[in-house]
Amino acid sequence: MILVETRMEAYDEEIVDTDGEFAFETDHLALRGxxxxxxxxxxxxxxxxxxxxxxxxxxxxxxxxxxxxxxxxxxxxxxxxxxxxxxxxxxxxxxxxxxxxxxxxDISLENNSQKGKDFPDPEVLVRGRIFTDDKPETFNQLWSCEEQKRLEELLEIYPEEIVESRRYKKIAKALGTRTTQQVMSRIQKYYMKLAKAGLPIPGRAPRGITKNKNKKIFYKKTTFFPRLHVPVKMENPDDSCGESQDIPYETPSGNKNMLELLKAAKAQRLLDESVPVYQTRTTCVGCQKTGFLGARWTDNAGTDYCTDCLVRLLPTEKLIPLRESS
Ligand SMILES: [Zn+2]
Structure with missing residues (x-):
């Protein structure tokens, strides 16, 4: 028994030398040589x-x-x-x-992994975009409610400058959680939102918003909202803040209703282009015309607007569009 054990130990510590090459003593026998x-x-x-x-x-x-x-x-x-x-x-x-x-x-697989030599680290994706070491910590992270709110405050604190990037830099510094680049991109998106909602933009409208006859009609600036400063919901689809980021409107749900109304008006106008109808017996309370084109916007209590007047006057009554004459 003792003999066997000694023999085993001797074997375990044996230094393997095959053809002058070295190996580990723990290697599988099949690998030796x-x-x-x-x-x-x-x-x-x-x-x-x-x-x-x-x-x-x-x-x-x-x-x-x-x-x-x-x-x-x-x-x-x-x-x-x-x-x-x-x-x-x-x-x-x-x-x-x-x-x-x-x-x-398979050598072809081997070759593919060789090609990948230039990219030693596997790609780290943040919400579908490639993250690299030179990217900020908040790279492609959703903006929190607090950040958006603070950004809106800072836009008022730091007025426009000839060199816009200086303003963004100051705002980024005051914000503390985002780079100048991130702030710039956010502000541009925010302005875009404001423009689309027909809200006054603190600065010129970013490129990409085309001047268009229809838009002029449906996105009237001054008549939209009675108050100048109206918070705009920034879309963060899977943001934890969800609806809470939708800061309450000054006029409860008023703006939302107006936008809905304008959307509906636009839809009616498109419909009129393909299937025109005339309100032969209805008089619009706005322009006093009878026999106008398109839907009549009615409260079902004798008040009817034509689509033009609806867009022009933005009445606050709850109106539904009816294409049939009264
Ligand atoms: Zn009218």
């Missing part, structure tokens, strides 16, 4: 050594960086004199040439 296996082992050992060197180099560079930051003038002097010493470039050792088909490994 395999040339490709030996090549790979050597490669791994080499990479390990290179990795250790890289870690040392990083440490050295960090120290050099701190030193340079402490005394930038001396650093510049040394740079001029070319007396700075940095760790030399390391050529990472190439994979050994192995015929993988012998082991039933």
């Amino acid at each position: 395999n040339k490709d296996y030996c090549k790979l082992l050597k490669h791994i050992v080499k990479l390990e050594a290179q990795k250790q060197q890289v870690l040392k180099d990083i440490e050295e560079l960090c120290e050099a960086k701190n030193k340079a930051l402490d005394d930038p003038l001396s650093f510049c002097e040394a740079l001029k004199l070319d007396s700075l010493k940095f760790p030399p470039h390391q050529e990472i050792s190439e994979m050994p040439d192995i015929d993988w088909s012998k082991y039933g490994i």
Whole structure:
């Protein structure tokens, strides 16, 4: 018994030397003496050594960086004199040439992974967009209710400037959670929302909002909302704030109703283009015309508007469009 154990220990610690190549004593027997296996082992050992060197180099560079930051003038002097010493470039050792088909490994797959060498890290996606180290922490993160609210305040605190980016920079700094770029992009989207809702924009309308006859009719600016400062809901589809971001309107649901009304008016107008109807017996309370084109907007109590007057006057009564004559 004792004999066997001693024999086993001796075997375990045996240094395997096959054809002058080295291997680990714990290796599977089938691998011993395999040339490709030996090549790979050597490669791994080499990479390990290179990795250790890289870690040392990083440490050295960090120290050099701190030193340079402490005394930038001396650093510049040394740079001029070319007396700075940095760790030399390391050529990472190439994979050994192995015929993988012998082991039933698909070489085409192998080649694909080689192509990926330029991208050592797998792509990190934030809400479907690629995140990289140079991106800010809040990259592609939804704006919180607080951030939007603060942004609106800051837009009033920091007036427009000749160089807009300076304004965005100040706002970003005051906001504290977003980069200038993010603030700029957010403001542009916010302006776009305001423009689409026909609200006054603090600044010129961003490009992309085309001048269009219909829009002029349906997006009248001044008559839309009695109050100048009306919060606009910014769409954050899966935002946790959800409806709470929809800051209550000054006139409860009034703006929303107006927009609904305008949308409905537009739909009626489109309908009129293909299927015109005339209100032969109805008189519009706005223009006093009888026999006007399109739907009559009625409260079913004797008040009827034509579509033109509906858009022009934006009556507050609850009206429904009827294409049939009264
Ligand atoms: Zn009318």
